[in-house]
Amino acid sequence: METLLNSQKKRGGPVLFSRYKGGEGIHKAFEMGRENILFEVKTSGLKGRGGAGFPTATKWMLTAASVSDKKFIICNADEGEPGTFKDRVLLLEYPELVFEGMVIAGYTIGANQGIVYLRGEYEYMRKSLEDYLEMMRKENLLGKAIIGKTDFNFDIKIHLGSGAYVCGEETALIESLEGSRGEPRNRPPYPVNTGYKGHPTIVNNVETLASIPHIITKGGEWFRKYGTEKSTGSKLFSVSGDCEKPGVYELPWGTSIKELLEVVGAKDTKAVQIGGASGTCVPKSQFHRILAFEDAATGGSVIIFNENRDMLKVLKNFMEFFVEESCGQCTPCRIGNVKLLEGIEMIERGNYTFTYINNLKDLARTMQFSAKCGLGQSSLNPFLSILENFKDEIFNPCRNGGSNGKAS
Numbered sequence: 001m002e003t004l005l006n007s008q009k010k011r012g013g014p015v016l017f018s019r020y021k022g023g024e025g026i027h028k029a030f031e032m033g034r035e036n037i038l039f040e041v042k043t044s045g046l047k048g049r050g051g052a053g054f055p056t057a058t059k060w061m062l063t064a065a066s067v068s069d070k071k072f073i074i075c076n077a078d079e080g081e082p083g084t085f086k087d088r089v090l091l092l093e094y095p096e097l098v099f100e101g102m103v104i105a106g107y108t109i110g111a112n113q114g115i116v117y118l119r120g121e122y123e124y125m126r127k128s129l130e131d132y133l134e135m136m137r138k139e140n141l142l143g144k145a146i147i148g149k150t151d152f153n154f155d156i157k158i159h160l161g162s163g164a165y166v167c168g169e170e171t172a173l174i175e176s177l178e179g180s181r182g183e184p185r186n187r188p189p190y191p192v193n194t195g196y197k198g199h200p201t202i203v204n205n206v207e208t209l210a211s212i213p214h215i216i217t218k219g220g221e222w223f224r225k226y227g228t229e230k231s232t233g234s235k236l237f238s239v240s241g242d243c244e245k246p247g248v249y250e251l252p253w254g255t256s257i258k259e260l261l262e263v264v265g266a267k268d269t270k271a272v273q274i275g276g277a278s279g280t281c282v283p284k285s286q287f288h289r290i291l292a293f294e295d296a297a298t299g300g301s302v303i304i305f306n307e308n309r310d311m312l313k314v315l316k317n318f319m320e321f322f323v324e325e326s327c328g329q330c331t332p333c334r335i336g337n338v339k340l341l342e343g344i345e346m347i348e349r350g351n352y353t354f355t356y357i358n359n360l361k362d363l364a365r366t367m368q369f370s371a372k373c374g375l376g377q378s379s380l381n382p383f384l385s386i387l388e389n390f391k392d393e394i395f396n397p398c399r400n401g402g403s404n405g406k407a408s
């Protein structure tokens with residue numbers, strides 16, 4: 001097993017891309033026992049890498065405390081956020097970390113089944129993942145009585161999504177897994193109590209799970225040596241856009257935007273979209289800000305725009321995405337995103353009033369607390385941040401040959 005693993009390695013990084021020997025995490029976890037695993041995960045301060053940053057130890061403890069004859073571990077590999085492609089790298093190059101993270105989670109909370117919800121567009125990697133799972137079964141790292149632990153059976157299956165962004169939202173994902181339309185559920189109840197098929201379920205991002213074997217083998221204190229007090233460890237950033245070296249980078253939380261731009265060879269940068277389409281657009285004057293949950297938070301997507309980019313076009317592109325991807329279940333998101341897009345088209349034509357644009361900003365703020373799920377609660381972020389931070393460019397009277405906007 002190690003031969004195949006090592007033959008694939010080509011990256012370096014302090015935590016996730018640091019040395020790891022396949023199988024080590026499971027062996028160590030069994031030696032430690034459930035209580036100590038939870039203790040180390042809590043000590044590490046690990047927060048969910050899927051975007052929301054929920055403390056992983058708390059999620060695991062809640063699911064462990066839920067009483068049920070069945071429990072499930074779901075690995076969220078939907079990776080639909082525009083500009084995010086770091087989970088793809090983990091699954092392709094470091095499957096041992098992801099799958100072993102699932103086994104350790106299953107052992108800790110008393111689950112016997114793990115499911116990887118794999119983004120539809122990642123179908124091409126299914127075969128290599130299935131091969132890896134088969135190899136783990138042969139090594140008895142999956143299956144019955146894993147490495148002699150007679151009271152623990154665990155296996156993992158892969159379920160392919162169909163390409164809907166909203167299915168990355170954990171309750172929509174569960175609906176989709178159950179064979180229903182991928183629409184978010186009302187919460188509470190939360191998946192930790194009532195998840196897949198009504199049973200307690202952990203839904204964790206690929207990167208969150210991939211951090212676990214490192215935390216178990218090297219310790220929670222080792223992990224929290226990296227990053228900041230509130231954002232411990234390192235983060236994988238998917239960097240795209242106007243730079244010389246786009247790609248996946250492992251950097252400690254707390255790295256400033258300016259530092260990241262230097263690492264990836266970005267020049268004449270005007271704006272950086274942090275957190276994908278649903279994130280925030282940061283202008284040059286704020287490049288001192290740090291990548292961390294307490295400042296510029298991101299599930300990993302960093303999109304760079306240089307001075308030649310038209311920020312209104314950037315914004316339009318994001319809003320078209322949300323209009324397309326809204327599941328339509330609740331009015332603030334179904335109608336709200338369409339109205340925001342119409343507003344952008346009015347600005348494009350130079351046919352708007354500032355009163356109307358201000359009304360749209362109010363609508364955006366209303367969506368933030370009235371939409372049912374994270375999609376509609378965050379789709380307005382680029383609308384507010386781009387209009388605010390690039391108002392001189394967007395509302396420039398010269399934009400449409402002098403016909404831009406009426407100040408009423």
Ligand SMILES: Cc1cc2nc3c(=O)[nH]c(=O)nc-3n(C[C@H](O)[C@H](O)[C@H](O)COP(=O)(O)O)c2cc1C
Pocket residue numbers: 047048049050051052053054076077078079080081165166167168169170171203204205206208209373374375
């Ligand atoms: C519209 C939408 C899409 C999402 N897409 C993903 C995704 O592709 N991958 C992911 O891990 N989390 C995604 N999330 C967050 C999940 O709902 C959930 O918070 C996450 O999987 C929990 O894992 P974590 O605690 O390890 O971060 C999405 C949320 C929303 C609202």
Ligand code: SF4
Pocket residue numbers: 166184325326327328329330331333334371372373374375376377
């Ligand atoms: S916010 Fe949007 S995606 Fe979420 S439930 Fe409402 S309509 Fe569906």
